[in-house]
Amino acid sequence: MKSELTIQYAGNDRTESELVSMAKDAYKAAGNKTSDIKKLDLYVQPENSVVYYVVNDDFKGEFQI
Numbered sequence: 930m931k932s933e934l935t936i937q938y939a940g941n942d943r944t945e946s947e948l949v950s951m952a953k954d955a956y957k958a959a960g961n962k963t964s965d966i967k968k969l970d971l972y973v974q975p976e977n978s979v980v981y982y983v984v985n986d987d988f989k990g991e992f993q994i
Contacts, residue, residue, distance in 0.1 A: 938975035943994055948973065952982040955992040 934945040948971055953963045965985070972981040973994075981991045 936973055936975060938978075941994070943973075948980055948994070951992055951994070952980065952984075952990075955982070955990050956984055956988065959988075959990060961988065 936943050936948075949969065952969060952971060953966065956966065957963050961984070968985050970983045970986075972983075974981070975994075978994050979991055980994055981989070983989050
């Protein structure tokens with residue numbers, strides 16, 4: 930089975946794959962290697978236009994959407 934999650938808010942659409950890519954970019958911008966990512970959890974708060982992410986149950990970050 931293949932699925933795709935799309936979050937719609939305030940006239941904007943973001944797919945799951947876009948959010949994952951944005952999280953990887955933010956993780957890399959924080960001085961980390963994306964190849965180190967084994968697990969990625971995303972927490973989307975569309976009302977604040979923020980995505981919080983946790984990499985490998987350890988590193989925490991956030992980015993604007």
